[in-house]
Structure formats: C-alpha cells, structure tokens
Amino acid sequence: MRLSEQVLLIWLLAAAMMVLGWIWQRRRSNAGIVDVLWSAGLGMAALVLASTGTGALSARLLVGVLGTAWALRLALHLWARVRSEPEDGRYRALREHWHGSQAMFFGFFQFQALLVVLFALPLAAVAAHPAPATWQLAAAALIWLFSVAGEALADAQLARFRANPANRGKTCRSGLWRYSRHPNYFFEWLHWFSYAIAAIGSPLAWLGWLGPVVMYLFLRYLSGIPFTEQQALRTRGDDYRDYQRRTPMLFPWFPKS
Incomplete structure (x- = not known):
C-alpha cells in the first residue's frame, strides 16, 4: 500500500475513534480520554503499517511489535487514571476557557486525530525499509526497551506517590522525579x-526523525511541559516553585542543593 493510502486509512480510523471519544467526554465531562485514544490510535497505526508496509518483514515486525506494545502500555496507564480520577486540571482549564463549548472540544479531538497521523510517519519510514541492518534492529530494540522501562518506572513512582493521601498538595521528589521534573516525558521523547x-x-528515512524532533517541540514548548507546569503551580504553588528551582526540567541531572 502506498504511503498516501496508509495515511488516509490511519486518519479515517483515528478520526472515528476521536468522534467516539468526544461523545464519551461529553457524557462524562472528562476530556482526559483524548490522551488514551491518542496512544491507542498510534497502536492502531502501528498495526496498519506493519500489515500494509512495503518493507522487509523484519522492519514491519519491529513496527508492529514495538509500536503496539509501547502504545498499549501507555494507553492502559492513562486509562487507569482517567476512569478513576476527576478530569485532569489541564482539561478543566480548557473547559473554563472555552466556556464548555463542545464545538471547541470536537475540534480539539479531531486535531488529535491529525497528530496520530503525524506521529505515525516515523513508523511508516521503518515499515518501508527494504533491508534494515541487524545492528539497526538491535539498537532500536535496546533504545525502546530502556526508554519504555524508564517511562513505566517514572509513571509507577508518581502513581505510588499520588496514591498516598499524606502527599496531597505536595510534589513528588523521589526516584526518577528527583533528577527531572518530567522523567516520563524524557523517556517518552x-x-x-x-x-x-x-x-x-x-x-x-527522513520521516524517521520527525518522531524525536516533533515530540521534543510538543513536550517542551506546546502541549506537554508548559500546560503541566501551569497546572502544578495552580495546585501546589510555592512547593512546586521550589521544585522548579532545584530540579532540571527535562533532561535528568543531579538536583541543586
């Protein structure tokens, strides 16, 4: 299947998922489902590309296995939060800013469908590889294993901290969160x-570099760190300001004394 056909198919599937997600959030006033569907949408894209790609079997298997496993882990982690907690403060702020406009939320959900397509392009680059070298497959698998394990560990550490009622209103400074304010974002990147x-x-091949480049821009300047830190300052105030002064933003390093 040609790339244009793959992109169209992925977009149609992602757009349909986001319509269902928009209906779900409308009934429950919880737009956090969009993050779950974005992750699940990329898992769906990985399966589409693995089955329709024109590259070697090894390349398509790498996309199908690694892309789907990463997306499934992230989607399940986010779903556990969405179904058990109130709407994330970032989305509550958007709801207030848009005065509850469902038209704005519909557009927001459909924009996320376009982002599924954008982040599927690096996977498409791999799925079109006619003969990846063994060292490439091994290096990709090692980077994937290290980063996904790191992200899962950071998520687990934060979840354990948040589950303790004594930590309400406090900032997690233990584990990986001692060395980065956003270790989950770092490993995601x-x-x-x-x-x-x-x-x-x-x-x-050039599409492969869209992943790290575009993800960094989104996390650092657009929808990741800026929104997360604004919400943290609203809810934790001076405690989070102190955390900002002492702890690196994204790339892990030793905190200031």
Missing part, C-alpha cells in the same frame, strides 16, 4: 529515537 535509528537507509 527518547523512545522515538528507536524508529529514527531503524529507519536509516529507508527510502523514507
């Missing part, structure tokens, strides 16, 4: 290098 490495030599 690192994970995209797996596909950039695996895509070297593909006719679409």
